[in-house]
């Protein structure tokens with residue numbers, strides 16, 4: 048009973064808004080109850096996680112967390128310790144998980160290790176083929192007020208931002224404020240792309256499980272940004288399955304790391320060049336009217352312009368609702 052309750056709580060816990068590199072911050076209490084005794088099936092070669100579960104560097108909770116494996120992840124069993132911890136491989140990684148939340152199977156894992164790229168569109172500058180700089184903001188805004196302030200500023204100044212909220216973020220704003228932030232942003236001529244449902248590293252997942260993370264409550268679009276920018280063949284397969292192109296970035300402000308407005312702004316200004324895609328996050332300091340105003344002014348001094356809000360495919364009409372499906376060449 049305790050185990051069941053814990054597993055349920057683990058699933059219900061939000062895992063949104065973790066900036067790149069901070070996967071552990073949103074980690075769930077998968078194995079918190081400690082190892083339970085699971086009799087090893089004689090020929091079990093695969094384990095399937097029954098809750099969101101931590102993959103660690105050693106056989107115990109004192110070891111460092113490598114990653115959180117979402118419920119339903121298939122892992123390859125390597126060996127088991129007497130304390131009930133399994134050494135497993137998942138994707139290209141090897142680590143340890145508690146057996147308390149593993150169902151054992153005799154079927155082979157389906158992680159798409161041998162996946163060969165199908166040649167889908169995937170590039171750091173995405174569909175921005177113009178010389179204008181596009182500012183992109185991932186994850187989740189802190190408040191609706193903060194979000195609306197940026198939308199209002201961008202609209203008034205004819206700036207087209209790219210926003211990549213997680214599905215969990217959209218759900219939380221819907222339940223908290225009764226608002227669909229993706230629709231709200233598009234109505235102001237802003238581009239909104241997918242950033243998975245719950246911001247997990249997609250690499251350890253099977254292609255099918257990865258595709259599921261890109262669907263459900265996630266943003267419906269033809270472009271998506273993988274959490275942490277983490278890519279491998281399995282992730283490519285997931286995007287192809289979900290019918291989505293991958294858009295990463297080529298300028299990283301590391302706003303989540305520096306936690307400093309002036310530094311975030313100056314990095315966006317000084318690291319950008321013509322056609323750049325600049326990465327920031329909605330919960331950090333680049334996401335405010337004043338930061339964007341400073342970035343616009345600073346880029347202007349360097350002879351660079353920001354992408355404009357959507358004004359039709361020929362970019363001539365008044366600002367109108369940006370489409371879900373981005374054109375292959377963004378009218379920046």
Ligand SMILES: [Zn+2]
Nearest residue numbers: 185186274275
């Ligand atoms: Zn993110």
